[in-house]
Amino acid sequence: MSDQRGPTGRRDPDALVRRAGVRGDPDRDQHFLVDDRVLDRLVEYLPEGTDRSHLLEVGGGTGALTDRLLAAADRVTVVERDPTLAGFLRAEFADEVAAGRLTVVEGDALDVDLPEFSASVSNLPYGVSSEIAFRLLPTKRPLVLMFQKEFAERMAAAPGTDAYGRLSVTAGHYADVEVVEPVPKEAFDPAPAVQSAVVRCTPRDPEYEVPDEDAFMDLVTACFTQRRKTMRNAIRNTAHISGLADPEALVEAADEDLLRKRAGKVTPAEFAELAVLAREVGAA
Ligand SMILES: C[S@@+](CC[C@H](N)C(=O)[O-])C[C@H]1O[C@@H](n2cnc3c(N)ncnc32)[C@H](O)[C@@H]1O
Numbered sequence: 001m002s003d004q005r006g007p008t009g010r011r012d013p014d015a016l017v018r019r020a021g022v023r024g025d026p027d028r029d030q031h032f033l034v035d036d037r038v039l040d041r042l043v044e045y046l047p048e049g050t051d052r053s054h055l056l057e058v059g060g061g062t063g064a065l066t067d068r069l070l071a072a073a074d075r076v077t078v079v080e081r082d083p084t085l086a087g088f089l090r091a092e093f094a095d096e097v098a099a100g101r102l103t104v105v106e107g108d109a110l111d112v113d114l115p116e117f118s119a120s121v122s123n124l125p126y127g128v129s130s131e132i133a134f135r136l137l138p139t140k141r142p143l144v145l146m147f148q149k150e151f152a153e154r155m156a157a158a159p160g161t162d163a164y165g166r167l168s169v170t171a172g173h174y175a176d177v178e179v180v181e182p183v184p185k186e187a188f189d190p191a192p193a194v195q196s197a198v199v200r201c202t203p204r205d206p207e208y209e210v211p212d213e214d215a216f217m218d219l220v221t222a223c224f225t226q227r228r229k230t231m232r233n234a235i236r237n238t239a240h241i242s243g244l245a246d247p248e249a250l251v252e253a254a255d256e257d258l259l260r261k262r263a264g265k266v267t268p269a270e271f272a273e274l275a276v277l278a279r280e281v282g283a284a
Pocket residue numbers: 028029030031032033034058059060061062063064065066079080081082085107108109110123124125126128
């Protein structure tokens with residue numbers, strides 16, 4: 001292994017790409033992060049006091065982030081779908097693999113068994129970033145994840161803003177979600193078509209209770225498919241998505257002010273109230 005190191009003593013990301021002998025393939029979601037400063041900051045975005053005993057990285061690429069995670073954690077597991085890159089990671093970090101500090105899992109992050117990790121820091125493959133995020137969020141572990149900027153903003157959006165929607169409510173069900181840094185295209189090799197942003201997810205229980213998580217999520221999804229309609233009409237029109245057996249019973253029982261709003265102004269707690277009410281009045 002070459003000992004080329006960047007200013008912070010970590011491996012130089014451009015040198016890693018050269019050593020791996022690959023060109024990132026955008027069709028396979030391969031955009032390697034080559035900006036040292038962004039790479040160095042990512043792990044520091046974990047919430048204060050995060051258990052760093054076992055960090056998970058989804059999409060290891062040529063290992064620039066893996067290297068930073070190894071410096072910050074006791075153990076790292078990296079999942080990488082591309083066999084060439086998985087092989088390169090095993091060779092490049094052979095010492096850490098031999099010491100039991102790094103496990104390279106070759107496979108699709110949507111299919112492989114994930115280990116019991118304490119937190120995740122990942123520059124996600126954008127083609128499946130939503131699916132991966134919703135695999136990680138229910139584990140209730142701190143997450144620092146790179147997404148397309150627009151997706152990141154929708155995840156973190158507050159009620160009443162343009163970006164607020166299903167994604168904001170469902171992600172916010174598991175964690176406090178914050179956009180902590182916009183990242184320009186030039187930070188990647190090759191540069192993606194869109195801007196990126198780093199999101200921090202700090203797990204916590206929601207400020208409401210729901211009788212059935214799936215029923216709550218289905219109701220939220222249903223109402224946002226009709227976001228231009230009032231909630232009254234959205235509830236009535238979307239039983240095929242919400243799964244409500246008797247949407248009319250919910251409309252009859254629900255608060256009039258809430259029914260007049262559009263989904264974009266309904267808070268997560270109000271959606272939860274509706275899910276509870278649906279159960280109480282036998283509409284679920
Ligand atoms: C945006 S790159 C990030 C690479 C590296 N972590 C970095 O920051 O430079 C995403 C990586 O995920 C890999 N990948 C794409 N789809 C994947 C999947 N479904 N499961 C696991 N890895 C995947 C790609 O091969 C690529 O190496």
